[in-house]
Amino acid sequence: MVMKRWTSLALAAVLAAGLLAGCGSKSGEDAADKGETPQANLNETGMPIVNEPLNLTFFTGKSPTNGSKFEETLVWKTYQEMSNVNVTWNLIPFETLTEKRNLALAGGDYPDVFYSARVGSAELTRYGEQGVFIPLNDLIDKYAPNFKKLMEEYPDIRKGLTMPDGKIYSLPSFYDPALLSMLIGTPLWINQEWLDQLGMKEPQTTEEFYAYLKAVKETDLNGNGLHDEIPFSSTGITGIIDHLKGSWGLGTSGLGHKFVDVDPDTGKLRFTKALPEYKEMLEFVNKLYMEGLLDKEIFTIEGGALNAKGQEGLLGSTIVPNPETVMGRKEYIGLGALKGPHGDQLYSHVKVPMVHVGAFAITDKNPNPEATIRWMDYFYGDEGAQFYFMGKEGETYTKSGDGQLEYVKEITENSNGLTQDQALAKYFTWLGGSYPGLVKESWFKGSETLPSAMAAAEKAKPYAVKEILYNFNFTIEETDVMSSIGKDIQDYVTEMEAKFVNGSASFSQWEEYVNTLNKMGLDRYMEVYQAAYDRYQAE
Numbered sequence: 001m002v003m004k005r006w007t008s009l010a011l012a013a014v015l016a017a018g019l020l021a022g023c024g025s026k027s028g029e030d031a032a033d034k035g036e037t038p039q040a041n042l043n044e045t046g047m048p049i050v051n052e053p054l055n056l057t058f059f060t061g062k063s064p065t066n067g068s069k070f071e072e073t074l075v076w077k078t079y080q081e082m083s084n085v086n087v088t089w090n091l092i093p094f095e096t097l098t099e100k101r102n103l104a105l106a107g108g109d110y111p112d113v114f115y116s117a118r119v120g121s122a123e124l125t126r127y128g129e130q131g132v133f134i135p136l137n138d139l140i141d142k143y144a145p146n147f148k149k150l151m152e153e154y155p156d157i158r159k160g161l162t163m164p165d166g167k168i169y170s171l172p173s174f175y176d177p178a179l180l181s182m183l184i185g186t187p188l189w190i191n192q193e194w195l196d197q198l199g200m201k202e203p204q205t206t207e208e209f210y211a212y213l214k215a216v217k218e219t220d221l222n223g224n225g226l227h228d229e230i231p232f233s234s235t236g237i238t239g240i241i242d243h244l245k246g247s248w249g250l251g252t253s254g255l256g257h258k259f260v261d262v263d264p265d266t267g268k269l270r271f272t273k274a275l276p277e278y279k280e281m282l283e284f285v286n287k288l289y290m291e292g293l294l295d296k297e298i299f300t301i302e303g304g305a306l307n308a309k310g311q312e313g314l315l316g317s318t319i320v321p322n323p324e325t326v327m328g329r330k331e332y333i334g335l336g337a338l339k340g341p342h343g344d345q346l347y348s349h350v351k352v353p354m355v356h357v358g359a360f361a362i363t364d365k366n367p368n369p370e371a372t373i374r375w376m377d378y379f380y381g382d383e384g385a386q387f388y389f390m391g392k393e394g395e396t397y398t399k400s401g402d403g404q405l406e407y408v409k410e411i412t413e414n415s416n417g418l419t420q421d422q423a424l425a426k427y428f429t430w431l432g433g434s435y436p437g438l439v440k441e442s443w444f445k446g447s448e449t450l451p452s453a454m455a456a457a458e459k460a461k462p463y464a465v466k467e468i469l470y471n472f473n474f475t476i477e478e479t480d481v482m483s484s485i486g487k488d489i490q491d492y493v494t495e496m497e498a499k500f501v502n503g504s505a506s507f508s509q510w511e512e513y514v515n516t517l518n519k520m521g522l523d524r525y526m527e528v529y530q531a532a533y534d535r536y537q538a539e
Contacts (some may be wrong), residue, residue: 063432119358252349334456
């Protein structure tokens, strides 16, 4: 066992060393070679950001829908020319991002910037206090006018970014709170053509949704003589749980806090995953699974394989950004809030507008933080954000007489048969999310702002969560509790959710499950969570 542990540690060290080999920025050397300090090389306003070329290295999360060379995309090639800042993008697939990010931070071999790397509040607090992430408060005040203005317009941003030590260590991915379709992100979609074939109305309740899925299973709706239709599929069960829990009155605070919400009766936090209502909701999902209404591969399928099934016309219902863009299917409509068995009708699948608190963080290895934050601030203003999402007029988008922006036909109706997302990957890197920046309807023309997604949001609007809780920032001591007791509890819940749904755990074990949570320290977990919530409310 000692040898195995030593081998694992040695391998981790090798991986940490190899992961970001060559990540050290040459930017300081560039300025030194020309007899300049980084400050002397900086232009405080306008473009270029620096007079002499500046090289930076980014640790970057990559979704499956992104291309493999960010440097070759239109947006980054153009911005390099504008800013005189050369970025080397070390791309890390989202599937392995957490492991490799933690490895890089723990091993000390990290680059100038973490970009789209999903750095969490706990990491920002811990590594901020250690000096790995540098505080941005003064840099924002002096060099980031766009982001400073945004914080003034939306005070919750400052509240959510400020760590317990009073410092800000990151810039976020921020969605316009008025753009509900973006906050929903991945609606629950249903096949309208199959509804019509079945002579069924759009489901308004959980039981009507069940009846539709059952009818899909029993009918050859694609007319190929095979019962190969899949009533519902998604990448895992989290999506369907997050959509359905509002039908049992849970998820009152949105998706920012998956394990707790605010009890509407007491105003205090409650741990939803042990409530009787949650058990009843899981029993409903278990019924779907046991009757073959959920994809048999739902626990293992990845996004590419799910999209392929959609492209084949096999899905009765799914949860994706939009079947139109990722599957090339236009026959789906988004459902609103389904009414549950006790009359609850809450649309709980609503993200926090500041969806990723640690989307952009500068490290202590970066000798040019002033230029770096200027580089990022451009994308928090209207001009930069429009450029980031839409590109160049005439090349990637056109503008109508009333000022509406639309992608060119080569993107929306690709001559090579590519889906919109596949065509976009040549020009942009925002696909897949997690990017730092500002999203507004006027310039964001992705899946979430297509007419079908906007229509889904309109259905959801009357029942959508009203008081969305932003992230809470825990102290170092509280972080220790959340990363030990809290992580154990959350991992156990996730494991048991899957077992309850797939039938490997019986619901007769529910009391045992709740008792186990209590023994694991649920009271302490909630005490810490409540303390952070109280601070959040007091700010």
